[in-house]
Amino acid sequence: xxxxxxxxxxxxxxxxxxxxxxxxxxxxxxxxxxxxxxxxxxxxxxxxxxxxxxxxxxxxxxxxxxxxxxxxxxxxxxxxxxxxxxxxxxxxxxxxxxxxxxxxxxxxxxxxx
Amino acid sequence: xxxxxxxxxxxxxxxxxxxxxxxxxxxxxxxxxxxxxxxxxxxxxxxxxxxxxxxxxxxxxxxxxxxxxxxxxxxxxxxxxxxxxxxxxxxxxxxxxxxxxxxxxxxxxxxxxx
Numbered sequence: 001x002x003x004x005x006x007x008x009x010x011x012x013x014x015x016x017x018x019x020x021x022x023x024x025x026x027x028x029x030x031x032x033x034x035x036x037x038x039x040x041x042x043x044x045x046x047x048x049x050x051x052x053x054x055x056x057x058x059x060x061x062x063x064x065x066x067x068x069x070x071x072x073x074x075x076x077x078x079x080x081x082x083x084x085x086x087x088x089x090x091x092x093x094x095x096x097x098x099x100x101x102x103x104x105x106x107x108x109x110x111x112x113x
Numbered sequence: 114x115x116x117x118x119x120x121x122x123x124x125x126x127x128x129x130x131x132x133x134x135x136x137x138x139x140x141x142x143x144x145x146x147x148x149x150x151x152x153x154x155x156x157x158x159x160x161x162x163x164x165x166x167x168x169x170x171x172x173x174x175x176x177x178x179x180x181x182x183x184x185x186x187x188x189x190x191x192x193x194x195x196x197x198x199x200x201x202x203x204x205x206x207x208x209x210x211x212x213x214x215x216x217x218x219x220x221x222x223x224x225x226x227x
Contacts, residue, residue: 042219099146099208104158
């Protein structure tokens with residue numbers, strides 16, 4: 001079974017702090033994704049990566065950056081957390097070829113005070 | 114432009130009855146895949162069913178079936194014999210080969226009533 005893990009289920013940070021959300025997958029997938037989920041808005045894509053050191057902006061990249069130094073790990077960075085970044089963050093991975101489902105991690109519920 | 118539309122924010126269904134969750138999509142790409150996910154209150158996204166744009170038959174997985182109407186650009190999820198454990202958020206999604214992108218709808222909250 002594909003496994004996608006995220007470093008924390010719940011996280012509380014203060015405004016202005018630098019926040020790291022880590023995601024690791026164990027199935028050698030080329031593609032990895034970071035989404036945020038807010039009530040009534042569904043999942044919105046922040047960034048995705050199709051290879052090591054490669055990244056592409058999604059629909060809402062402002063205030064976020066990402067890092068993919070190794071194939072299995074995709075990190076989301078909030079350079080200076082703000083209260084409007086309080087949300088559920090979901091990481092997903094997907095094989096590189098053809099159509100396949102995205103495999104999701106359990107999510108990180110981030111609260112910025 | 115929104116590529117996936119789910120018009121039902123909330124749905125109720127009696128236990129053991131069937132329910133249809135609506136999904137329409139918009140793309141000019143001839144190659145695409147349509148997916149449904151279930152998200153229980155615990156938060157994890159669970160893959161349910163997949164339909165490819167070139168598939169002739171509607172996809173089925175146990176109690177889940179996907180009613181694919183290509184001309185109408187709709188991909189409705191049908192859950193037969195609803196169970197209390199089916200209460201969850203349901204998301205429709207579309208994947209395109211170009212750009213390795215996925216597009217999600219805003220979700221439908223399903224409540225199964227005993």
